[in-house]
Amino acid sequence: MASKDRILRLKEETRINILDASLQIVKEEGWQALSMRKIADAIEYTAPIIYEYFSNKDAIRMELTRKGFLILARDMRQAKEKHRLPGKQLEAMWLAYWNFAFAERELYQVMFGVDVNCCELCEIMPEAEVPYTLVSEVIEEIMVDKKPSEDEVCVKYYTFWSVIHGLISINLVRRTTSDEITREVLKTAISGIITSLTA
Amino acid sequence: MASKDRILRLKEETRINILDASLQIVKEEGWQALSMRKIADAIEYTAPIIYEYFSNKDAIRMELTRKGFLILARDMRQAKEKHRLPGKQLEAMWLAYWNFAFAERELYQVMFGVDVNCCELCEIMPEAEVPYTLVSEVIEEIMVDKKPSEDEVCVKYYTFWSVIHGLISINLVRRTTSDEITREVLKTAISGIITSLTA
């Protein structure tokens, strides 16, 4: 009976519709606004229907996470294939990674746990600026012979902050990596950046 | 009337109790488990009372964020004061930052939006390993003369990932920094790590 096939195709279609609707809601209103009833509204069904396709809300989140990793893998692979020199390959792959993060920021968020709360944190909370002040003072002191501009100091600060915040994020989210390796990365990264300040 | 003072002191006390109870709940069950009724239970009141002290749940979250920044600023300042050489100061400050993140991980989470979801992501989702595979292949190729161990390759991978993930997180959470500066950090960081592979 070919009608079975048609029905299976329709089922697959609404499954995709659920995922598409979910991603659209997230893109428009953020992850915290994603609700089963809202998804149901978008696909013109009622909420319990969704449980015929996904065991729960988390399964939808997971499926979108998987989708993110598939896109990221494809982008990085394509970037790699465009070059032959390993150095160029690395550069291209990380640039692809970077571009993916901003082209699909909602997917990146759920893949790596970046929670976007308030953008103007520093404005409404002056305390948030103290670390920057403390560190950039010292950076300026080290670079005093170079007479760096404010932007240059800022670049150095963000280089520091990025590697440390990145390492921390990774270690907070997944506890697989050994502490030894992490400490090694932290130490070499910090001393590397410090020497680069005067170089 | 001194009784006014006493009442004011009591009010201040329950305000602190609310914050303490909130932080304790978050430490025990995570941010997603924090609810007004649970806080009320902990301080032995009913939920609406909390609105006499905080305008809503987000205000509590914000106050804990501020608390986090105050502790971080204190720790970094103390670390700085322990040294005179700027290089040592930087190292000590970033180490203090690092230690704070793990000593007060819940505060760090809410301060910088690190969402801890599932730790065993790679195990239940093989797709999540593709970026690592792609990149470490190339790293090994570049470092072929050094015959690096798996751990050494891993360190290099995490160095890359940390700085890029950190930069992305920062840019996703706060859009203040100029794109130019960010691109500069990204480019210098990547090329710096690449040259360090063969050095």
Add this chain to the structure above:
DNA sequence: TAAATAATTTAACACCGTTAAGCAAATGTA
């Protein structure tokens, strides 16, 4: 002691994720 004010709770609203029961249409069977 009576009135006024403050402190606290109860009740309610609208939403959430999720499950169970019910209904109606399509299908299989005789």
Add this chain to the structure above:
DNA sequence: TACATTTGCTTAACGGTGTTAAATTATTTA
């Protein structure tokens, strides 16, 4: 064709959430 069964879908419900308004109790003031 008539009946039984399965399927697709909805309604109703449970226990939870943040939040607000009304009711109640306790405290202070006159």
